[in-house]
Amino acid sequence: MDLKFKLLKENSCGARLGEFQTKYGVHRTPMFMPVGTQATVKTLSPEELKMCFSDVILANTYHLWLRPGEDVVDNAGGLHEFMNYKTGPILTDCGGFQVFSLAKPKDISDEGVNFKSHIDGKKLFLTPELSIEIQNKLGADIIMSFDECPPFPVSHEYMEKSILRTISWAKRGKKVHSKNDSQALFGIVQGGEFPDLRKLSAQKTVEIGFDGYSIGGVSVGEDAETKLKMIEYATPYLPKDKLRYLMGVGEPIDLIDGVIRGIDIFDCVLPTRLARHGNALTRDGRINLRNAKYTLDLSCIEESCDCYTCKNYTKSYIRHLLVAEETFGQRLLSIHNIRFLTKLMDDIKLNIEKDTLLDFREEFVKKYNNK
Amino acid sequence: MDLKFKLLKENSCGARLGEFQTKYGVHRTPMFMPVGTQATVKTLSPEELKMCFSDVILANTYHLWLRPGEDVVDNAGGLHEFMNYKTGPILTDCGGFQVFSLAKPKDISDEGVNFKSHIDGKKLFLTPELSIEIQNKLGADIIMSFDECPPFPVSHEYMEKSILRTISWAKRGKKVHSKNDSQALFGIVQGGEFPDLRKLSAQKTVEIGFDGYSIGGVSVGEDAETKLKMIEYATPYLPKDKLRYLMGVGEPIDLIDGVIRGIDIFDCVLPTRLARHGNALTRDGRINLRNAKYTLDLSCIEESCDCYTCKNYTKSYIRHLLVAEETFGQRLLSIHNIRFLTKLMDDIKLNIEKDTLLDFREEFVKKYNNK
Numbered sequence: 024m025d026l027k028f029k030l031l032k033e034n035s036c037g038a039r040l041g042e043f044q045t046k047y048g049v050h051r052t053p054m055f056m057p058v059g060t061q062a063t064v065k066t067l068s069p070e071e072l073k074m075c076f077s078d079v080i081l082a083n084t085y086h087l088w089l090r091p092g093e094d095v096v097d098n099a100g101g102l103h104e105f106m107n108y109k110t111g112p113i114l115t116d117c118g119g120f121q122v123f124s125l126a127k128p129k130d131i132s133d134e135g136v137n138f139k140s141h142i143d144g145k146k147l148f149l150t151p152e153l154s155i156e157i158q159n160k161l162g163a164d165i166i167m168s169f170d171e172c173p174p175f176p177v178s179h180e181y182m183e184k185s186i187l188r189t190i191s192w193a194k195r196g197k198k199v200h201s202k203n204d205s206q207a208l209f210g211i212v213q214g215g216e217f218p219d220l221r222k223l224s225a226q227k228t229v230e231i232g233f234d235g236y237s238i239g240g241v242s243v244g245e246d247a248e249t250k251l252k253m254i255e256y257a258t259p260y261l262p263k264d265k266l267r268y269l270m271g272v273g274e275p276i277d278l279i280d281g282v283i284r285g286i287d288i289f290d291c292v293l294p295t296r297l298a299r300h301g302n303a304l305t306r307d308g309r310i311n312l313r314n315a316k317y318t319l320d321l322s323c324i325e326e327s328c329d330c331y332t333c334k335n336y337t338k339s340y341i342r343h344l345l346v347a348e349e350t351f352g353q354r355l356l357s358i359h360n361i362r363f364l365t366k367l368m369d370d371i372k373l374n375i376e377k378d379t380l381l382d383f384r385e386e387f388v389k390k391y392n393n394k
Numbered sequence: 395m396d397l398k399f400k401l402l403k404e405n406s407c408g409a410r411l412g413e414f415q416t417k418y419g420v421h422r423t424p425m426f427m428p429v430g431t432q433a434t435v436k437t438l439s440p441e442e443l444k445m446c447f448s449d450v451i452l453a454n455t456y457h458l459w460l461r462p463g464e465d466v467v468d469n470a471g472g473l474h475e476f477m478n479y480k481t482g483p484i485l486t487d488c489g490g491f492q493v494f495s496l497a498k499p500k501d502i503s504d505e506g507v508n509f510k511s512h513i514d515g516k517k518l519f520l521t522p523e524l525s526i527e528i529q530n531k532l533g534a535d536i537i538m539s540f541d542e543c544p545p546f547p548v549s550h551e552y553m554e555k556s557i558l559r560t561i562s563w564a565k566r567g568k569k570v571h572s573k574n575d576s577q578a579l580f581g582i583v584q585g586g587e588f589p590d591l592r593k594l595s596a597q598k599t600v601e602i603g604f605d606g607y608s609i610g611g612v613s614v615g616e617d618a619e620t621k622l623k624m625i626e627y628a629t630p631y632l633p634k635d636k637l638r639y640l641m642g643v644g645e646p647i648d649l650i651d652g653v654i655r656g657i658d659i660f661d662c663v664l665p666t667r668l669a670r671h672g673n674a675l676t677r678d679g680r681i682n683l684r685n686a687k688y689t690l691d692l693s694c695i696e697e698s699c700d701c702y703t704c705k706n707y708t709k710s711y712i713r714h715l716l717v718a719e720e721t722f723g724q725r726l727l728s729i730h731n732i733r734f735l736t737k738l739m740d741d742i743k744l745n746i747e748k749d750t751l752l753d754f755r756e757e758f759v760k761k762y763n764n765k
Contacts, residue, residue: 061718062711068722091689091714099710107706147607318462319469335478339470340433343462347432350721351439 024207025166026234028266028287032093032375034241036286037258040068040375041168045112045164052266052287055278055364056114057294061090062106064361065295069108074331075361076369079112079165081290084157085121088187089140089147093160095181101162112164114290115156115209117196120239120271123172131171133188151192152199159202166200167237168193170211175244182215186224189213191291193231207234209268215240216249221256235266238286242271254284261285275304275391279384282371283310294360297355301345304363308391312356330357330362395578395604397536399637405745408629408656411667411746414637416483416535423637423658426735427452427485430667430751432461433477436666437725438732440479444477445702446732447740450483450536452661454493455528459520461510462736464531472533483535487583487659488525488567492643493609494543502542504559519738522563523570530573537571538600539564546615553586560584566603578605580639583628586611587620592627604638609657615679621648625655629721631654641731646675646738646762650755653742669724672716675734679762684725701727701733 032040041052057064057080058071062074064080072080082102087093095361099105102113122128126147128138135150154169155204171191173182182328193210208235214220228236241253254269261267269281273291281289301313303324310324320338332341332355344352374383398446403411412423417764427450428443435443435451443451452532453473458464466640470476473484493499497518499509508522525540541560564581571579581604584593585591599607627638632638637659640652644662652660668675674695691709702711703726715723745754 061714061720063715063720063722067720068725090718091710095689095710095714099692099708105708105711106715107711169572318466321470337470337476338467339462340476340478343432343466343476344434347457347461349432349434350437350724351434353721354439 024164024203024205026207026232028265029266030263031385033263034375034378034380036283036303036381038282038371038375038380039285039287040372041266041287041385047111047164049080049114049371051374053282053368053375054078054288054369055273056288056290057361058083058110058290058292059106060292061086062096064357065299066350066357067361069106069110069297071331071354072361073097073110073360075358076362076365077111079114079288080108081114081116082161083118083121084115084154085116085118085125087161088118088157089142089302093157097160097162098267101160103162107359114165114269115158115163115167117158117162117167117169118149119154119211120172122149123174123226123361124243133191136171151196155196155199155208159200159206160204163206165209168196168208168210168233170213170239172213172240172243173215174238175215177215178219181216182213182217182220184221186227190227190231193228193233197231197233207231209233209235209266210268211235211237211239212261213240213255214253216245216253218252218256220259221253225257225260227254229260229262233265235268236261237268237270239270241269249387251280251284254281254286256286273364275364276388278364279366279371279380282375283380283384294364295357298356301352301356303356304360306387307389308393312338312352313345314342322347323359324359328359328362330359332359333378346370395574395576395605397578397637399606399635401634404745405749405751407422407654407752409653409742409746409751410656410658411743412637412658418535421449421483424653424739424746425449425632425738427659427661428732429454429661429663430477430479431663432457433467434474435728435732436693437721437728438601438666440481441479442702442725442729443479443482443510443732446729447736448482448732449530449567450485450659451479452485452487453532453534454489454492455486455525455532456489458486458532459489459528460513464528466681468533469532472531474533478629485536486529486532486538487533487573487641488529488538488540489520490541490582491543492524493520494545503561507542511573526567526570526579527753530577530675533573534577534604536578536580539579539581539604541610543583543584543611543614544586544705546586548586550588550591553584553588553591557591557598560597561602564599564604568602568604580604580606580608580637582608582610582641583625583632584611586626587624587628588617589623590622593631596628596631597711600631600633604636606639607632607641608641610641612640613648622655623653625652625657629656633716644735645757646735648744649735649738652753653746654751654755655709664730665735669731672723672727674727675731677758677761679764683712683723684716685713695730696734699730699733699737700728703730759764
């Protein structure tokens with residue numbers, strides 16, 4: 024399915040302002056997508072996601088395949104119906120990242136990956152065809168080709184073998200994709216920190232032809248500079264008229280840096296994971312609300328924030344909820360953190376419009392790092 | 395503070411239709427109050443409580459005294475401000491029940507109770523004066539006298555000593571209550587399963603004079619028949635023009651039976667506790683949503699229910715959330731269970747109006763017990 028991506032503006036620095044279409048409407052990029060791992064963005068309702076101005080959300084194929092199973096979701100009419108998320112698109116990943124990071128398989132062949140479920144140890148075999156079949160049943164609006172996600176670092180030799188395998192998997196996946204009319208299919212560029220392999224992976228993936236392109240394998244252990252280079256090595260070989268999706272990146276500064284390198288959409292568990300550990304994102308850096316210094320603090324997390332949490336709750340109360348292990352505290356922080364990132368993306372869009380994103384970055388980083 | 399309780403109707407069976415006033419408006423009885431143990435009704439927002447048509451909610455003095463401490467709540471301007479509950483009154487209990495059930499003190503004197511915190515083992519001493527002082531700081535609209543809650547069963551001799559102590563504690567508490575203008579103070583009737591002691595406790599407590607009367611020590615281990623008798627032994631000695639509050643009772647049939655015996659308000663952790671264990675209340679009895687038979691069930695919990703959960707979510711999805719340990723599942727069940735009880739209380743009011751409560755009970759019990 025063509026997402027009718029329109030590149031509205033491109034800054035000299037590389038940042039892109041764009042929009043794409045689904046049956047849910049027109050979606051503006053750059054965009055951050057919250058993660059609903061198990062068909063729910065942890066602690067939040069669909070209405071709260073809307074209040075946070077979330078648009079596309081992500082669900083994990085690996086997790087849903089294992090539990091409740093794609094047939095259970097299909098029985099409900101797909102993810103939108105199953106989880107009652109009806110205000111925006113859903114994207115599913117291919118399962119690759121979770122298979123390689125959670126199940127740590129030792130048996131990877133060209134055919135597919137043998138591994139054991141991280142839940143009950145059951146033996147499983149995931150292939151590019153099966154990944155697409157599962158995603159067809161999950162019924163998200165945007166789905167991903169199955170890829171190998173090698174750890175960092177691996178040898179150039181291994182990585183070359185790996186990307187060639189991922190390219191052949193991408194072809195096989197595309198061939199069985201049965202819902203072209205309702206699901207956009209993205210290819211995934213891998214290649215680690217090797218410029219020639221990122222280039223090769225990008226070129227070969229584009230050759231196959233997809234509705235958008237993901238950049239994978241970033242943010243799995245490398246330093247900040249390497250991360251950015253991994254993006255830079257790939258983007259010159261991606262078509263300008265397709266969405267570019269940087270997978271698993273959500274740190275505020277990384278989002279800005281990704282946008283500067285031409286990325287349109289991002290996803291990360293960061294806002295909800297931070298919330299579960301009592302952390303709030305603020306323009307002055309992360310703060311941990313469990314800290315005793317907030318015991319009597321009647322201010323909200325951020326005066327300038329328009330989220331439900333900041334409009335209604337004090338640091339003192341949120342701290343109490345966290346210390347008393349009340350899940351409502353995690354929910355309040357999740358709302359704030361997601362809104363923080365969607366607001367950041369709005370500011371980014373505004374600064375692309377004005378072609379001032381590099382200045383915005385400088386100011387943002389200064390404030391964020393010098394709390 | 396006078397709650398201006400008006401007895402609007404009394405059925406021959408004993409059930410009372412009434413109303414009382416606070417600055418939040420007029421509140422109709424019989425009423426069920428959800429419990430916000432630690433200044434939050436577990437997993438729910440104030441807006442969701444309102445959506446469930448909750449009115450008065452309860453918070454626990456013992457828990458809030460220990461964590462975050464009454465001064466932290468006072469610093470925010472009291473519980474309403476602290477927890478952002480601004481649409482209805484709050485009631486605090488006296489701490490007695492938790493001290494006796496959680497901390498299991500061995501050192502009870504006429505002066506007060508020595509015990510250790512169930513959180514960190516810290517030595518604490520709670521007196522009737524301190525209980526009221528804490529409750530004055532918590533700032534609820536209705537507060538309770540400090541009482542001893544003996545286990546069940548104890549000897550007649552012990553219980554007599556205990557109620558005389560509770561009566562002397564009630565006098566001492568009333569004397570130090572410093573917020574008569576904004577907080578109604580209730581006395582608590584104890585006496586276990588002994589008719590003469592329930593009578594004595596009720597008479598002596600009424601003699602002191604309170605804004606309402608609680609019946610305590612019911613639902614701590616006795617059989618159903620004994621429970622009901624404990625209420626019946628006390629109510630004839632309570633004034634008709636004051637609220638009668640049965641503490642810690644929330645089982646649907648017990649609520650109906652309490653109303654039939656002249657009770658106006660009830661509280662219980664039941665709806666939220668059941669939710670955390672995957673149970674939903676329905677007119678056909680309790681069901682456990684973790685059951686595999688709901689895996690593909692696309693119906694809602696109860697077709698006739700008007701709650702957010704039943705309007706939007708299937709059993710299949712809720713089951714998935716529970717099995718996957720997503721807190722959103724507990725939240726959806728908490729919403730349903732609380733709405734179930736507030737709806738039950740509305741049906742009870744309607745049947746008192748029509749003087750058909752005994753028939754309603756018969757039908758309800760038949761359906762509820764024969765799932």
